[in-house]
């Protein structure tokens with residue numbers, strides 16, 4: 419379970435998150451939609467403890483993430499995986515080394531065990547052909563899958579995805595959506611997906627929330643979002659120029 | 667009136683800019699100190715990270731070998747020319763070796779080598795770590811509970827702390843050779859005489875103080891560079907800024923700390 423209680427975050431003098439409250443249940447796949455620059459990434463980074471709010475509380479499994487010590491954060495992060503927007507693979511390591519990195523650094527398993535797990539993830543995410551390539555030499559879709567593989571080797575209970583389908587072709591997007599839905603079958607894994615790809619949002623979301631002006635203006639099941647009466651949400655999902663959202 | 671107002675605006679911007687920059691440099695030096703403490707803590711994993719350390723040393727050595735060679739040789743040659751000019755009227759050219767080796771071991775070699783490594787190695791460290799910071803790679807490490815200091819900074823600091831003294835020894839050697847060449851061809855001092863005078867003034871204290879300096883410079887330069895990199899934000903622009911700040915701060919710190927080390931060993935109380 420993830421909970422935001424009245425979280426406010428100011429960046430460069432603007433309130434990116436403004437008194438944000440939000441509750442994500444265990445085992446659900448929660449989608450956050452919103453325009454570019456509304457603070458979707460900032461929201462995820464608060465769950466991960468990578469950003470500290472000006473005020474408010476961020477709880478992960480009932481434990482406070484913000485303001486906690488480095489050790490406590492590391493403990494909480496043990497169960498959190500973060501699939502970054504650009505993949506964030508270590509640029510001087512091969513795909514395979516990147517995926518093995520968390521296991522190698524923490525030395526919790528013997529070498530051959532690590533190799534087996536990495537092999538399994540390479541296979542699951544169809545990355546076997548790219549295993550020896552450097553991050554700069556692979557496509558955006560491969561980077562995102564490699565990043566997910568690196569997250570999965572640690573068996574996280576919570577997975578945070580930052581725009582997992584942006585910049586990908588429709589086929590690749592479907593593959594990512596399928597993988598997210600596959601992971602969803604495991605009832606214990608909570609997933610938070612940030613996106614502005616509505617097709618993906620409908621495909622994976624148990625609930626969809628729209629972030630606008632620093633807070634959630636609507637949060638509901640996909641069908642309800644699809645037929646929403648809220649003019650802002652309606653304009654966003656239809657991508658219309660007419661409506662209350664100022665097109666800047 | 668308009669001109670005065672404009673002038674005022676410009677003045678405010680300039681002074682504000684200088685102030686902001688100064689505050690930033692001081693802040694980063696504080697942050698670098700914290701990073702240094704963390705490096706000291708994680709240095710217990712140095713053996714485990716030996717491959718990474720050796721790799722960094724190798725890169726630092728290869729990247730700077732030619733430049734250090736040329737600079738060292740010419741530093742020796744310039745010194746010999748200038749000193750020779752002063753000694754010639756007294757027919758004391760043979761003393762050129764004494765002065766060169768004393769100057770090199772005590773001050774010039776560690777200083778000159780540090781400057782080259784700031785430009786070539788420190789800047790690369792800031793850019794590498796900075797690029798990782800702005801592309802969320804550092805965040806990714808934190809999420810995997812991998813300390814960026816242990817993973818990235820500690821191997822770089824140890825490698826430069828070892829590499830700078832090694833390069834300094836090399837600078838001493840090549841600088842002396844450069845001086846010898848000038849002594850022979852311009853000052854009519856034979857190699858034998860030059861060499862014996864070099865040995866005469868090659869003092870143990872000067873050597874170890876010089877190497878100690880190089881060691882401390884190596885720690886400072888790499889720590890400051892990595893710290894600036896870790897703090898980089900705002901994409902490529904931020905990486906550029908981090909690199910520039912790391913070079914400026916490293917340069918200032920090498921000068922200031924260099925002075926104080928000299929003061930401790932050669933000052934009134936020393």
Ligand SMILES: Nc1ncnc2c1ncn2[C@@H]1O[C@H](COP(=O)(O)OP(=O)(O)OP(=O)(O)O)[C@@H](O)[C@H]1O
Nearest residue numbers: 429430434452453454455456457458459460461899
């Ligand atoms: N480290 C930072 N320092 C200063 N401002 C930041 C920082 N990170 C984000 N911001 C600002 O906060 C706002 C929200 O950024 P965020 O990255 O969360 O947007 P986003 O919703 O993820 O957009 P996108 O879809 O483009 O990724 C933006 O206006 C951005 O400029």
Ligand SMILES: [Mg+2]
Nearest residue numbers: 458459503580
């Ligand atoms: Mg984003």
